[in-house]
Amino acid sequence: MININTVKASDFSMDYFKFGAGPRNMVILPGLSVQSVMGSADAVADAFTMAVNDFTVYTIDRRKELPPEYSVYDMARDTAEVIKQLGLSDIYLFGASQGGMIAMTIAIEYPELVKKLALASTSSHVTDEQFESLNKWIELAKKGDKEGLYLCFGKMVYPSAVFEQFRDYFINSAKTVTDDELRRFIIIANGAQNFNITDKLKEIRCPVMTTGTFEDEVLDSDATMEIAEQLDEEHEFKLYMYTGLGHASFDTAPDYKKRVYDFFME
Incomplete structure (x- = not known):
């Protein structure tokens, strides 16, 4: 069983494993979730088994003490501070969905920390239309509708076959959600509103691989293509698009972790 550790900075603390x-x-920044990825540490480690001899892998959560408002820019600043506190530099940084937004911001603002950057189903900006998807989840969380939130989240993130296969899992997981987890979810989800670093993407100087899916019901496949448009003439950029795997292709594509591993090993 993998232990959960805590880094204590000057005014906040953050869990990681x-x-x-x-x-x-390697540093993994997970996407938005109803419950912390810290509860899935063993599953994450199992998914990246191929990397354990070549990498020491850190998965970093959001900060524990959340202020009432907490933007992606704030998340990036705090995560960069934790990376420094851990004594890491020249990291191989992988960010999925909102974690990808944080990862891109770190690569721009703290280039000395990042050697390579892998992105999954993310966006360099969150438009009002994109935020509508997140706002559906926020409103369910505000109502305290835990089962409705989990089901809506699962239906939008996963392809229909996967969602139906795991429907009972989502329902059972919703029963374990606490009111504090709902509060945290609302703050973290709201943090993506008005996020926009598109005009700074060309400042990223490390090699980048970005992947997406044509059936992304959360951020839309255009978001991935817009990142590609900004970076495709830059040094060592790669793009790969999946079909039929939903927003969470980084979970559903059987070759995804190997694809990230191979890119980092090149």
Whole structure:
């Protein structure tokens, strides 16, 4: 069983877990979720088994003490501080969905920390239309409708076959959600509103791989293509688009973790 550790900064603390014993450092920034990925540490480690001899892998959560408003820019600043506190630099940074927004911001604002950047189903900006998807979840969380939130989240993030297969899992998971987790979810989801770093993307100087799916019901496939338009003439940029796997292709594509691993090992 993987232990959860805590980094204490000057005015906040942040949980993380690590696995692997390789000479390179990989950092995973997960996307928005109803409950913290810290509860899935063993599953994450199992998914990246191929990397444990080449990488020491850190998965970093959002901060514990959330202020009433907490933007993606704030998340990036705090995450960068934790990365520094852990003594890491030249990291191989992987961010999915909102985690990808944080990862891009770190690569722009703290270029000395990032050696390579892998992005999944993310966006360099959140339009009003894109935020409508997040707002559906926020409104359910505000109502305290835990089952409705989990089901709506699952239906939008996963392809229909996967959603139906795991419907009972979503319903059962909703029963374990606390009021504090709903409060945190609302703050973190709201943090994506008005996010926009599109005009700064060309400042990223490390190699980048971005992936998406043509059936993204959360951020839309155009979001991935817009990142590609900004970076496709930059040094060592790669794009791959999945079909039929939903927003969470980083979970549903059987080759996804290997694709990230191969990119980082090049």
